[in-house]
Amino acid sequence: MKVLLVEDDALLAGEIAAALRRENFAVDIAADGEEGHHLGDTEAYDVAVLDLGLPKMPGPAVLRAWRKSGRPLPVLILTARDGWTEKVDGFKAGADDYLTKPFRVEELIMRLRALVRRSAGHAAPEIACGPLTFDAPTGVFALDGLPLKLTALEWRVLQALILRKDVVFDRIELMDRVYEGDAGTDSNSLEVIVARLRRKIGHAMIETVRGRGYRLTAGLA
Amino acid sequence: MKVLLVEDDALLAGEIAAALRRENFAVDIAADGEEGHHLGDTEAYDVAVLDLGLPKMPGPAVLRAWRKSGRPLPVLILTARDGWTEKVDGFKAGADDYLTKPFRVEELIMRLRALVRRSAGHAAPEIACGPLTFDAPTGVFALDGLPLKLTALEWRVLQALILRKDVVFDRIELMDRVYEGDAGTDSNSLEVIVARLRRKIGHAMIETVRGRGYRLTAGLA
DNA sequence: CGATCCGTTCAGGCTGAGTTAAGCTCAGCC
DNA sequence: GGCTGAGCTTAACTCAGCCTGAACGGATCG
Numbered sequence: 001m002k003v004l005l006v007e008d009d010a011l012l013a014g015e016i017a018a019a020l021r022r023e024n025f026a027v028d029i030a031a032d033g034e035e036g037h038h039l040g041d042t043e044a045y046d047v048a049v050l051d052l053g054l055p056k057m058p059g060p061a062v063l064r065a066w067r068k069s070g071r072p073l074p075v076l077i078l079t080a081r082d083g084w085t086e087k088v089d090g091f092k093a094g095a096d097d098y099l100t101k102p103f104r105v106e107e108l109i110m111r112l113r114a115l116v117r118r119s120a121g122h123a124a125p126e127i128a129c130g131p132l133t134f135d136a137p138t139g140v141f142a143l144d145g146l147p148l149k150l151t152a153l154e155w156r157v158l159q160a161l162i163l164r165k166d167v168v169f170d171r172i173e174l175m176d177r178v179y180e181g182d183a184g185t186d187s188n189s190l191e192v193i194v195a196r197l198r199r200k201i202g203h204a205m206i207e208t209v210r211g212r213g214y215r216l217t218a219g220l221a
Numbered sequence: 222m223k224v225l226l227v228e229d230d231a232l233l234a235g236e237i238a239a240a241l242r243r244e245n246f247a248v249d250i251a252a253d254g255e256e257g258h259h260l261g262d263t264e265a266y267d268v269a270v271l272d273l274g275l276p277k278m279p280g281p282a283v284l285r286a287w288r289k290s291g292r293p294l295p296v297l298i299l300t301a302r303d304g305w306t307e308k309v310d311g312f313k314a315g316a317d318d319y320l321t322k323p324f325r326v327e328e329l330i331m332r333l334r335a336l337v338r339r340s341a342g343h344a345a346p347e348i349a350c351g352p353l354t355f356d357a358p359t360g361v362f363a364l365d366g367l368p369l370k371l372t373a374l375e376w377r378v379l380q381a382l383i384l385r386k387d388v389v390f391d392r393i394e395l396m397d398r399v400y401e402g403d404a405g406t407d408s409n410s411l412e413v414i415v416a417r418l419r420r421k422i423g424h425a426m427i428e429t430v431r432g433r434g435y436r437l438t439a440g441l442a
Numbered sequence: 443c444g445a446t447c448c449g450t451t452c453a454g455g456c457t458g459a460g461t462t463a464a465g466c467t468c469a470g471c472c
Numbered sequence: 473g474g475c476t477g478a479g480c481t482t483a484a485c486t487c488a489g490c491c492t493g494a495a496c497g498g499a500t501c502g
């Protein structure tokens with residue numbers, strides 16, 4: 001899962017990013033509105049966290065620009081102001097959620113997970129695919145009920161796949177979602193990760209579609 | 222837009238309902254957990270507002286029951302408690318948003334709108350042609366409902382054809398669309414691809430127009 | 443400082459998608 | 473009817489794309 005964090009306060013941004021990475025998120029940080037707008041418009045993210053008070057380009061303008069270009073990207077707005085009129089403005093600009101500072105990082109994480117789950121079209125907190133289940137709020141995978149031990153990258157890949165199970169996930173897009181910054185295409189590390197995943201959850205579950213990407217299915221049947 | 226409001230405090234429920242109706246929402250009120258659960262399970266709502274402290278059946282239980290029966294209904298939880306651990310529990314049960322009392326009705330309305338907007342984005346626009354269907358967002362072809370297994374080139378050809386079904390697709394133009402760069406006309410590889418496609422979806426569906434190109438039709442003679 | 447774990451790189455091997463080529467079919471035309 | 477050429481089909485070939493085992497190096501932790 002890849003998050004775009006647009007926040008000019010470097011200290012706060014670092015703290016949030018560290019907390020998110022501890023939860024296996026991939027995080028890109030933009031320090032001002034322009035950079036944030038550009039990244040959100042060109043890269044593939046699952047969700048964006050957007051501060052309202054930004055240099056160069058204010059948060060609402062960034063959000064409006066994304067919506068104007070038809071980005072479906074879910075956006076959580078972050079702000080120091082607690083006034084309800086501000087919130088209304090945020091939602092009017094197309095925000096999906098709103099959090100006021102100060103806040104618990106745990107709550108931010110929960111809200112982000114809920115946003116991603118919902119925007120992937122899943123209502124229930126648990127997504128199942130054959131013997132494999134994913135509990136969205138906690139981020140835990142289980143195989144036949146037993147919790148799986150996955151590394152950060154394995155987790156990101158599997159999470160991306162299960163959110164779009166039964167659909168082919170494009171190779172390039174998958175790499176974009178799994179790796180922070182720009183993904184180099186001249187590497188087979190993703191294949192190695194997939195191979196290791198297959199050894200853990202069974203070879204049949206991750207199907208490879210030549211020339212396009214991977215697909216998570218219930219295995220057989 | 223229809224809202225299910227599960228709230229035992231009649232005064233508060235009335236206030237919320239009035240505010241929502243002022244915004245042209247249709248509101249059903251349930252005064253206890255059992256009624257709320259039943260309504261949410263049998264009626265069609267766009268979104269539900271769920272109080273946590275309810276008589277007869279507590280809020281989290283209601284939510285879990287909905288999720289268990291596969292309801293895709295987006296749910297906003299309403300509670301008097303402000304602890305972040307409570308919020309985490311709410312999200313774990315499958316909530317999509319969380320609001321603590323007291324709150325501005327304007328914020329509730331905004332959050333409900335955001336929830337509905339996001340959960341509405343999952344209607345699948347499908348192109349159909351006889352027994353063949355194409356789901357544009359996922360890019361999946363299906364024949365009589367069964368997903369088709371296509372190679373990259375087969376997929377490109379079929380996609381080009383179904384986007385202009387019932388119209389003759391010029392050979393040269395088809396090759397230009399399917400092959401990167403400039404297509405050499407001195408090859409019959411396209412014909413091979415078409416032949417393989419025909420074997421998969423039935424010979425009648427792709428009609429040959431001599432001297433011009435191909436045409437995708439419903440297939441009946 | 444050593445141990446462990448994780449992500450990456452590299453090399454070797456395999457599979458199958460896409461192409462080529464050759465022979466066949468059939469529509470259109472005289 | 474017979475000729476002609478566009479299009480169809482099958483089989484074989486080739487190489488890009490993918491898999492995987494092993495080894496390397498960086499990070500983290502005691």
